[in-house]
Amino acid sequence: MHLLIAAAGSGRRMGGDRNKLLLPLRERPVLAWTLEAALKAETVGWIGIVGQEIDRAAIEALITEAQPLAPAKPIHWIEGGSTRQQSVLRGLAGLPEEASHVLIHDGARCLAESALFDRCAQVVLEGEAVIAATPVTDTIKRVDDQGCITATPDRSELWAAQTPQAFAVDQLRQGHAEALRLGWEVTDDASLYERLGWDVKVLDAGPANIKVTTPFDLIVAEAVLSFREA
Template identity: 65%
Template sequence: MHLLIAAAGSGRRMGADKNKLLLNLAGRAVLAWTLDAAFGAESIHWIGVVGQNKDKESIMDLVVNTSKPIQWIEGGETRQESVKRGLAALPADATQVLIHDGARCMVDPAFFDKCSEEMFSGQAVIAATPITDTIKQVDSHGLIETTLDRSVLWAAQTPQGFVVEDLKRAHIEAEIRGWSVTDDASLYERLGWPVKVLESSPSNIKVTTPFDLSVAEALLEIR
């Protein structure tokens, strides 16, 4: 299985002056923990790290002496553009790809393998967790319009897995139609293509704020 890691994060919401993936988490960079999970997944045999050139040296310093081939890929101005560039940089023999946010540093290596297994039949997959909160739909004035049925609501995560040629086609369609999305499964949704939800652990958090960083450190302490 080929894996693309989206690593072009910023430190804006973290209040940091650098890529949040390079911030310290329990003595190591956030991204180092993500990479550890990728290295530990038996099904993954190639990893592409998609990021900004200003971070290239710092990120590639995290992947010296690894057992799996790592390729640096220059990202774009948006996540969507970065993934598209990542797809273009895949080896010619890549038929399926997992895409994972570098900020989801608590992912379990076995979950990468679970996604890979589900994809053998050509099925697109997405990690997600069931919503447990009561969700309100609110108008532009901050007033509640309705309460959504949480029994059918899931919080989307990564990894997400796809047939390479299908995902490339989806990105081409997005460019033609002017679609802007925040994850690749959304492209499939707009095209009416099926995506299977795989329930992942609630610990598969995305480190975005200082609070998230504290949660991740606490989770590492009890591993």
């Protein structure tokens, strides 16, 4: 199974001056935790890290440090684009010719466990596109531009989309080609499938698969890692 890790973000919402994936989490960069889990996944045999050129030296240093965890699994640098959508498209172009299925994972979801990669891989190898997700527990309100509530969706039908997301490579490339042709902009690959009327399954990732976006998320992530090691 081939895996693309999206690592071309920034530190704007984190309030930092650099890519948030390079910020320390328990004395290691956030991305190091993501990469370690991916390397330990039994189904993952090839990894591409899609990042910005400004971060290349730092990310390649992480690759060198992590590679001994799984020497037989190649890890490649791929230069990303200005948006996540463009970065995934470049990642798809960087896959080996033999790649038939791909996992796509946000590097900021550094608490994803290796078993989650394997569970998603199993579903896609059985012929279905799939995303990790978690049921919404809050009551969600739809609000207009005046800040007034307009609707309350049925919570039982709502899931928070996460990663990994897993797809057949040819179909995902087709979806991205349609997005380019029609001028669509999406924030995750499952949205392409949704717009095209293609089925995508959800797989419950559990409560810990958070995305590190703010300083508070770093505190939560540290607590989760400490709990796992206890």
